Amino acid sequence: MILQYQAAIIGGGPAGLQAALTLGRMHVETLVFDDVRYRNVSSSQMGNVLGWDGAAPAALRSAAHSELAAYPCVRIVQQRVDSVREEGSGLVLVTSDSEWSVERLLIASGVEDALLPIPGVHELWGDVVLPCPYCHGHEFASGPIAVISDGSHAEHVGGLLRGLSSTVPVIAPENVAAVTRSVAGVRIMLHDGGVTEVACVFIPPNPIPRSTLANDLGIRSGRDGIEVDALGRTNRVGVWAAGDVAKRADPRIPAAIITALASGLAAAADIAASVAIARDLPGS
Ligand SMILES: Cc1cc2nc3c(=O)[nH]c(=O)nc-3n(C[C@H](O)[C@H](O)[C@H](O)COP(=O)(O)OP(=O)(O)OC[C@H]3O[C@@H](n4cnc5c(N)ncnc54)[C@H](O)[C@@H]3O)c2cc1C
Structure with missing residues (x-):
């Protein structure tokens, strides 16, 4: 037809x-x-x-x-x-x-979005793993906010988020073993055994x-x-x-x-x- x-x-x-x-x-x-x-x-x-x-x-x-x-x-x-x-x-x-x-x-x-191949990222995407500080950062401003990224993206997004939260750890993707939901928001598990608790995480979309x-x-x-x-x-x-x-x-x-x-x-x-x-x- x-x-x-x-x-x-x-x-x-x-x-x-x-x-x-x-x-x-x-x-x-x-x-x-x-x-x-x-x-x-x-x-x-x-x-x-x-x-x-x-x-x-x-x-x-x-x-x-x-x-x-x-x-x-x-x-x-x-x-x-x-x-x-x-x-x-x-x-x-x-x-x-x-x-x-x-x-x-x-x-x-x-x-x-072709997401970072980190276990947990896909499941938490749009909830507490996020692409855009203008869209979601304000809601998490009372806690630490992590950026899992590197290069100019990490610099740009990290700079914006430091206006919202006093604690903005920036972590290179290759150092992250997995992310899971936690009471605070997100638990980031590192390959070296370290753990970081944050309210939410930003990654490159x-x-x-x-x-x-x-x-x-x-x-x-x-x-x-x-x-x-x-x-x-x-x-x-x-x-x-x-x-x-x-x-x-x-x-x-x-x-x-x-x-x-x-x-x-x-x-x-x-x-x-x-x-x-x-x-x-x-x-x-
Ligand atoms: C996790 C996440 C959260 C976001 N939150 C916000 C927010 O809070 N505020 C904000 O301003 N922006 C937000 N954004 C950005 C926002 O979602 C996009 O900018 C917006 O949806 C773009 O609209 P669009 O119409 O271009 O595409 P879309 O909303 O993606 O719509 C495109 C549509 O086209 C359809 N389509 C594709 N190919 C075909 C085809 N061949 N035949 C028929 N249909 C087809 C798709 O299935 C889809 O339904 C977010 C983005 C992400 C990834």
């Missing part, structure tokens, strides 16, 4: 949902594909999100879905896009049971894209994500990127919910403008 839509969004996280809202408000026929593997799924609380500070990430998504239900031109499909191919001036997205013909595409498929569809379309990307301009445009006309999968203008800007929302809005505004231009073309 082939269906024709003015725009499609791959990813129903903050970037994709905000883009869907903007496109819905501009009456652009929009599909949102989401296979629900959100980056922050292991965290029970969000921090540094104005209006939602301390709320559950699922609460924001659920509110977004309720709001989007008021826009009949937006359809959310809870399926993975398995592949994409060019057809004429548009694209065909392939899911397990359908093919969807779309004129424009926003890639908002997010990233996953090491993000990698959740989807390789951009590569299949020949879209330029690097270690920091898909290359985009300020409007989220990629090097391929008709394809935009937003959220964590897109390269930020400056790596010091946090990859966070607010920045994902903002980039989703910017890309969607440009998509809506391109729909308007196409509508006004002679003969259309």
Whole structure:
């Protein structure tokens, strides 16, 4: 089955949902594909999100879905896009049971984190082993906060955390045997037999894209994500990127919910403008 839509969004996280809202408000026929593997799924609380500070990430998504239900031109499909191919001036997205013909595409498929291979890190990720001091440091400020990292990441994150806690041990990853939950928060066991108790631990997130569809379309990307301009445009006309999968203008800007929302809005505004231009073309 082939269906024709003015725009499609791959990813129903903050970037994709905000883009869907903007496109819905501009009456652009929009599909949102989401296979629900959100980056922050292991965290029970969000921090540094104005209006939602301390709320559950699922609460924001659920509110977004309720709001989007008021826009009949937006359809959310809870399926993975398995592949994409060019057809004429548009694209065909392939899911397990359908093919969807779309004129424009926003890639908002997010990233996953290749975590340090230290026993316990995966289990505690998003809870007391954390990526971002802006998102979670404040809640643990009454206790020691460790950084398991080295190089410039350890310097940068350690420097930020010293504004929150008076005790910020920085431990090289190769010295750590395991981390476990403890009454204080986290127990760090070292290879030399030493033990450090802290309220929480920060590690480098090491993000990698959740989807390789951009590569299949020949879209330029690097270690920091898909290359985009300020409007989220990629090097391929008709394809935009937003959220964590897109390269930020400056790596010091946090990859966070607010920045994902903002980039989703910017890309969607440009998509809506391109729909308007196409509508006004002679003969259309
Ligand atoms: C542990 C942790 C905690 C965090 N806590 C905070 C916090 O407290 N505050 C804050 O501001 N930020 C926080 N962040 C950062 C925040 O989660 C991200 O910046 C934000 O989720 C990025 O939004 P996104 O829409 O780009 O991607 P995501 O939220 O990851 O959403 C992308 C969606 O696209 C889907 N997808 C991918 N490929 C496909 C495909 N082929 N077909 C269909 N769907 C697909 C994914 O399954 C996913 O559902 C945290 C990050 C981590 C790792």
